[in-house]
Amino acid sequence: MIKKIRIYRILAAAALLLAPFIANAQSDKEVLNIDKAYDRVLKVYPLQLGEAYLAYEKMRTHRISNEFGLSYIYSTYMKGDGSTPESQPVQGASVRMSQRKYTLKNEGRPFGFFHGPLFGYRFLAYEQDVFEQLAQSPDAPTYHGVGRLYQHSLDLSYQLGIQFNLMGLLTADVAAAFGGRVKYALANNAGDLLTDHIIGHAVIAENNSAIFAVPLPQLNLSVGYAF
Numbered sequence: 001m002i003k004k005i006r007i008y009r010i011l012a013a014a015a016l017l018l019a020p021f022i023a024n025a026q027s028d029k030e031v032l033n034i035d036k037a038y039d040r041v042l043k044v045y046p047l048q049l050g051e052a053y054l055a056y057e058k059m060r061t062h063r064i065s066n067e068f069g070l071s072y073i074y075s076t077y078m079k080g081d082g083s084t085p086e087s088q089p090v091q092g093a094s095v096r097m098s099q100r101k102y103t104l105k106n107e108g109r110p111f112g113f114f115h116g117p118l119f120g121y122r123f124l125a126y127e128q129d130v131f132e133q134l135a136q137s138p139d140a141p142t143y144h145g146v147g148r149l150y151q152h153s154l155d156l157s158y159q160l161g162i163q164f165n166l167m168g169l170l171t172a173d174v175a176a177a178f179g180g181r182v183k184y185a186l187a188n189n190a191g192d193l194l195t196d197h198i199i200g201h202a203v204i205a206e207n208n209s210a211i212f213a214v215p216l217p218q219l220n221l222s223v224g225y226a227f
Helices: 007-021 028-032 130-134 193-197
Strands: 040-044 051-059 064-078 086-102 112-126 150-167 170-186 201-205 209-215 218-226
Touching: 040 170, 051 086, 051 218, 064 112, 086 130, 112 170, 130 193, 150 218, 193 201, 193 209
Parallel strands: none
Antiparallel strands: 040 051, 040 218, 051 064, 064 086, 086 112, 112 150, 150 170, 170 209, 170 218, 201 209
């Protein structure tokens, strides 16, 4: 076990970093300037590989909105025996929260250019024999006694993008995000298997667990319905 490291402490620290950016207290004048016909958007992200992602955006002031998203994750990538990452089935979920600050062109509506912080957490549970699946060579060892692999991740990024009003109440947006991801992986008796197969730079590694850091460039596309 990694001593003195607890996932809830990491979550709390990330939340504190994000808190100053989230708009909580707004003036009455700003709230009144919101266009009530377009102040909420329900959207999906169809290009998120390996997951089904649904999000809800709500205008908080005439220029600022908050978005909250949930997703079900069914596959992810790990290092294989070769140089190419391999897709592996998982059972997992993620939570994403972001704040968007829009330009003055469309005050009170969530359309136009925007920017702001993006925070995410996800949990993955791999199949019991994931390490044996990754060993492609016929001479590869069988990993007796290795426990099931679990992974927690924290993301912190900054995004820039644009959201369009396509026709009537339909919307679409595209955004680029730049930041990093911290992964905490745990599997009993995993030894070097974690650092051999988890993508990222191993910051701390022990027999049963490891912490990884990896850059996180993203290109996100969504389609939605404003109401």
